[in-house]
Amino acid sequence: MITAHPSLLRDLIERCETLSGCVATHPSADTVRRLEDAAYTLCVVTGTRELDTALFVARRQMAAAMRRHQPLHP
Incomplete structure (x- = not known):
């Protein structure tokens, strides 16, 4: 299974x-649109359909990467 690089996951989670x-x-229209874009991207890279699930999966993938000692790039 292909997974996103942990630094991308970290960036998307924070965003x-x-x-x-x-x-x-x-709330503003621009902020809502930016959140929708970030949530969509996170869902795509985690293979999920909802933001809460995407956040959970992304955090789990990051934890797995940390266990493998895969370095995170700033």
Whole structure:
């Protein structure tokens, strides 16, 4: 099975979490669109259909990569 590089997963997780917080506190059409784009990308790279599931799978894949000592690039 092909998986995304952990640094991409980390970036997408952080982006989704940040944008989710922004949408919750100060929603705007641009922020909602950016969250939808990030969520879509995360779902595609994790093979899922919902953001919560994508976040779970991405975190699990990152943990597995850390166990294999695969380096994360900043």
